[in-house]
Amino acid sequence: MPSKTFRGGVDTPHFKEMSASSPISELPAPEKVTIPLTQHIGAPCEVKVEKGDQVDLGQIIADTDAFVSAPIHASVSGTVEAVTTTRLADGRIVPAVVIASDGEDRWHESVAPKGELRNLDADAIRSIMREAGLVGMGGAAFPTHVKYTPPPGVDLHTIIINGCECEPFLTCDHRVMLEFADEIVFGLEAMMKVAGAKRGLIGIEENKPDAIEALRQAVGDRPYDVIPLKVKYPEGAEKQLISALTGQEVPSGGLPLDLGIVVNNVATAVALANAIKTGQPLIDRVVTVSGDRVGRPGNLRVRIGTSMEDVFDACGGLTEAPERIVIGGPMMGQAVFDISIPITKGCSGVLALSAEIAPVVEEKPCIRCGRCVEVCPSFLMPLYIADYPHEASLEYYPLDCIECGSCSYICPADQRLLERIRLAKVEAEARQRSDDA
Amino acid sequence: MVEAILTLMTLGLLFGAGLAFASRVLAVKRDERIEAVEAALPGGNCGACGKAGCGMFAEALVEGRTQIFSCPVADPENLERIAEILDLDIDTDSDRKVAVVRCQGDDEAAKDRFRYIGIKDCNAAQMVAGGHKACEYGCLGQGTCVGDDVCPFDAIYMGPNGLPVIIEEKCTGCGNCVEACPRNIIALMPQGLPVYVLCVSHDGPKYARKACDKACIACGMCVRKCPNEAFVLEDKLAVVDYDKCQAAGVCIDVCPTGALVGPAGSEEKRKEA
Numbered sequence: 073m074p075s076k077t078f079r080g081g082v083d084t085p086h087f088k089e090m091s092a093s094s095p096i097s098e099l100p101a102p103e104k105v106t107i108p109l110t111q112h113i114g115a116p117c118e119v120k121v122e123k124g125d126q127v128d129l130g131q132i133i134a135d136t137d138a139f140v141s142a143p144i145h146a147s148v149s150g151t152v153e154a155v156t157t158t159r160l161a162d163g164r165i166v167p168a169v170v171i172a173s174d175g176e177d178r179w180h181e182s183v184a185p186k187g188e189l190r191n192l193d194a195d196a197i198r199s200i201m202r203e204a205g206l207v208g209m210g211g212a213a214f215p216t217h218v219k220y221t222p223p224p225g226v227d228l229h230t231i232i233i234n235g236c237e238c239e240p241f242l243t244c245d246h247r248v249m250l251e252f253a254d255e256i257v258f259g260l261e262a263m264m265k266v267a268g269a270k271r272g273l274i275g276i277e278e279n280k281p282d283a284i285e286a287l288r289q290a291v292g293d294r295p296y297d298v299i300p301l302k303v304k305y306p307e308g309a310e311k312q313l314i315s316a317l318t319g320q321e322v323p324s325g326g327l328p329l330d331l332g333i334v335v336n337n338v339a340t341a342v343a344l345a346n347a348i349k350t351g352q353p354l355i356d357r358v359v360t361v362s363g364d365r366v367g368r369p370g371n372l373r374v375r376i377g378t379s380m381e382d383v384f385d386a387c388g389g390l391t392e393a394p395e396r397i398v399i400g401g402p403m404m405g406q407a408v409f410d411i412s413i414p415i416t417k418g419c420s421g422v423l424a425l426s427a428e429i430a431p432v433v434e435e436k437p438c439i440r441c442g443r444c445v446e447v448c449p450s451f452l453m454p455l456y457i458a459d460y461p462h463e464a465s466l467e468y469y470p471l472d473c474i475e476c477g478s479c480s481y482i483c484p485a486d487q488r489l490l491e492r493i494r495l496a497k498v499e500a501e502a503r504q505r506s507d508d509a
Numbered sequence: 510m511v512e513a514i515l516t517l518m519t520l521g522l523l524f525g526a527g528l529a530f531a532s533r534v535l536a537v538k539r540d541e542r543i544e545a546v547e548a549a550l551p552g553g554n555c556g557a558c559g560k561a562g563c564g565m566f567a568e569a570l571v572e573g574r575t576q577i578f579s580c581p582v583a584d585p586e587n588l589e590r591i592a593e594i595l596d597l598d599i600d601t602d603s604d605r606k607v608a609v610v611r612c613q614g615d616d617e618a619a620k621d622r623f624r625y626i627g628i629k630d631c632n633a634a635q636m637v638a639g640g641h642k643a644c645e646y647g648c649l650g651q652g653t654c655v656g657d658d659v660c661p662f663d664a665i666y667m668g669p670n671g672l673p674v675i676i677e678e679k680c681t682g683c684g685n686c687v688e689a690c691p692r693n694i695i696a697l698m699p700q701g702l703p704v705y706v707l708c709v710s711h712d713g714p715k716y717a718r719k720a721c722d723k724a725c726i727a728c729g730m731c732v733r734k735c736p737n738e739a740f741v742l743e744d745k746l747a748v749v750d751y752d753k754c755q756a757a758g759v760c761i762d763v764c765p766t767g768a769l770v771g772p773a774g775s776e777e778k779r780k781e782a
Contacts, residue, residue, distance in 0.1 A: 159638075161638075162638065162639075163637065163638030163639030163640075164639065165639075406638070407637075407638075408638065409622050409623035409638060410622075432626050435628070461658070488628045491627055491628050491633050492628060492630075494633070494636060495630065495632050495633055495636075498632070498636075
């Protein structure tokens with residue numbers, strides 16, 4: 073039987089061997105962390121500390137009353153050096169708290185085990201999710217507790233744990249699955265309990281047989297399915313993963329919630345397990361450091377707020393001036409120009425790439441070959457949307473684009489399709505807002 | 510025979526009365542000024558104003574959707590007649606508004622933070638880490654304000670140094686380029702003012718100086734030296750009060766970065782500088 077997958081997508085080179093076999097190593101608390109107060113989709117947090125305050129590891133330093141948001145915790149113990157601003161990977165300047173570490177890693181009193189899972193009810197787990205500042209760690213950083221608060225009338229029946237990791241270079245989820253399989257299953261169990269779901273699925277691309285095996289063992293005789301998936305980009309995109317595993321399609325403009333499904337990254341499941349078992353909020357994450365301009369590619373457990381520079385230095389630094397430095401994966405990540413940018417909750421990798429891997433290519437005229445239409449996993453016609461600013465481009469459902477970049481990748485004319493589609497999306501979003509208003 | 514004539518006459522009278530009635534009762538009320546303005550316009554239906562013809566322009570003008578100087582063909586006599594009809598107070602010499610590019614941060618003057626290799630579109634450039642220029646207010650130079658679909662009058666083009674150039678004679682003040690610029694750098698301003706502040710940066714001395722050689726660095730020289738006290742600093746940017754300005758030109762001489770540009774002051778003085 074052919075392995076499950078979605079329709080469309082592209083085969084990319086993987087480059088995973090550079091870091092896949094290197095176990096997760098701990099990057100000790102850096103001297104200074106810069107913690108942005110906007111690390112998730114939703115309302116920004118308001119700062120709760122002042123310059124000169126002593127803070128402990130895991131103490132809430134920023135929070136808000138807004139529902140779609142997640143609090144932010146101190147990732148080191150020490151002194152608040154400044155309440156200032158920092159740049160994020162996407163170029164936004166946002167408020168941030170700079171903490172000088174005292175090196176003691178003294179836990180805050182609020183960090184304590186939350187008790188046995190069987191004694192916790194759905195509301196208790198949901199509030200643990202929020203208190204721990206959990207967000208989707210696959211990259212989008214959507215607050216987890218919001219996913220588990222469905223509108224009335226929606227029955228959550230299936231929880232999917234996403235272990236695809238279809239982006240080239242990235243291996244952090246792979247290592248997490250190998251080293252924390254039990255936590256992933258524990259996290260899934262907690263998620264099932266919150267949602268009252270009946271079905272638990274774990275989807276993993278079949279180029280990670282060791283991870284599939286590890287999770288099958290961790291699952292044991294529990295009723296969860298570990299399902300190998302075809303190796304194809306973007307297998308790990310939420311809507312494509314749902315289609316691969318269940319055959320169902322998320323409606324245009326809809327959410328997985330509309331199908332009664334929630335998808336969470338493996339790292340999020342581990343973070344939830346930790347939050348319940350030890351009370352530890354989201355203060356660190358595993359980051360893949362890779363690329364052909366990095367001294368020793370590997371996977372590091374990094375405190376939130378550590379600068380990219382510190383992360384590169386811990387991996388042997390940059391061997392030569394890279395052509396491009398990317399936060400996230402090479403397909404959907406952001407190229408950055410300043411390596412003082414801090415690592416945030418949604419940051420899965422930092423890559424330093426040479427011009428051989430990330431060349432600058434000249435755009436040639438579109439030859440209407442339709443390859444972009446073939447590969448678009450959202451069944452769109454990228455070439456027509458990319459025709460923006462022509463009015464008609466907005467009629468080809470730009471807002472259903474998941475920005476996976478498959479079209480730009482496959483284009484034989486090297487058209488910057490996604491760049492243009494993003495412009496159309498901005499305009500389409502603006503019009504949708506004014507229509508709603 | 511007589512019957513036929515009578516019948517037709519009666520019918521004719523009836524229809525005539527009906528039409529006369531309809532033309533009174535069902536008449537579409539139209540602002541009388543529209544017709545008057547249309548008559549006062551050159552009447553070439555050239556479309557240079559961006560409207561389909563003089564009638565449409567007259568309608569837009571009366572309804573306040575365009576400005577009188579948007580008709581580039583009208584001579585002062587036309588304009589004065591229209592102003593009379595619409596009861597406008599215009600000065601045909603100085604009220605003509607044209608687009609002004611309020612940035613001199615060309616490829617040489619403005620520093621880049623990184624090399625932008627994306628598509629030639631300022632909106633796209635703005636989306637890549639907030640723009641490649643070190644100055645977050647300055648012109649991104651990708652030419653989104655230029656082109657047939659923006660300027661119907663060919664009054665704007667990209668200069669050799671990555672800044673758009675306005676051809677003032679052709680500019681009608683339609684404002685399309687103003688709308689197109691994502692950074693709000695182009696503004697409609699009266700033509701021939703004594704001095705223009707060609708910078709929109711609010712960065713202040715410390716950063717603006719590093720980002721661009723031609724930036725307003727909020728040093729306040731113009732504020733201090735202007736004999737007519739026509740300058741103020743608003744959020745670290747020089748702003749002219751044109752009611753006070755007497756075109757002394759001192760500001761242009763004292764500005765250390767050349768952010769102030771204009772015909773004020775004497776020719777010789779500016780040549781020296």
